[in-house]
Amino acid sequence: MDIKFCTACGSPTELKIPVDDDHVRSVCTNCGLVHYNNPKVVVGCIPEFNGQVLLCKRNIEPRKGKWTLPAGYLENGESVQDGALRETLEETRAKVSIIDAYRLFNIVFVDQIYFMFRANLMSDEFGPTNESIDVRLFDEKDIPWDDIAFEVIKQTLEHYFQDRKKGDFPFKIFDLR
């Protein structure tokens, strides 16, 4: 996000390195407020039910019509677990319980961190929402690999099915480049 005007007083900002800092920041030319821009956290999960995985078909851009796992920006006031549950409910109407943390992906070129959990569907209640035109359980063999919305979601699913063969799901960090 470009910060052209000060959030506190509305005056123009300038780009400079503040005293005792080592990064260029947007600094207010009037009140001196330093504006920080930090990476955003995206939280989501892999909802499981009887060996199947729940995917949702995006009803919004970007990648409208493509399939994905429920995930979205972490909001102020919630834990990463809370955020993953909320996003799952918003995108699939499903209630899940978290099994464990599974993957962290650094996506530095868009200043995002994806934090993905494994989770159990608590019932077979799920369905379309404002954000998802379709919500469905998939066996591994039926995953629409060529129609997955985002590379990070594709990799999460690939890792997941590989780990499932071994019956072990260690938490790991990967960098998307």
Add this chain to the structure above:
Amino acid sequence: MDIKFCTACGSPTELKIPVDDDHVRSVCTNCGLVHYNNPKVVVGCIPEFNGQVLLCKRNIEPRKGKWTLPAGYLENGESVQDGALRETLEETRAKVSIIDAYRLFNIVFVDQIYFMFRANLMSDEFGPTNESIDVRLFDEKDIPWDDIAFEVIKQTLEHYFQDRKKGDFPFKIFDLR
């Protein structure tokens, strides 16, 4: 951070729930830009050397003069690992190599997520910096428990020494309340 003025055009904002949203945001009264405020990620590590742990004594507020582990805000353009290495170098002059992810703490009342790694000091080179008035290796028995700067750092160290007795350091998530 209160966003009273639009970062794109400098006009006053108003607090409201945008269409298709479910959170109150600062929305520009002129150009309509929606400003999102998201949790910030703090990254750091537990630097180990011959069974000792490296702590730094803060030279800056808050908690100036108290001891802590090297940690700080993740910046745009870096991975969580990069950020932990950078903060350690800035605060202790030590170069470390990351062993593994160790703890995630949700601190929802300040909209922060702490992500802590275990790490090995790569040499015995370390010392004071602008940010740390003193940097020292501590045996477990000498940790200044009553002078640790932040509760999240105290808990990280407590967990670490408990896990060390078992020789097993599983990644776990905790909520600070």
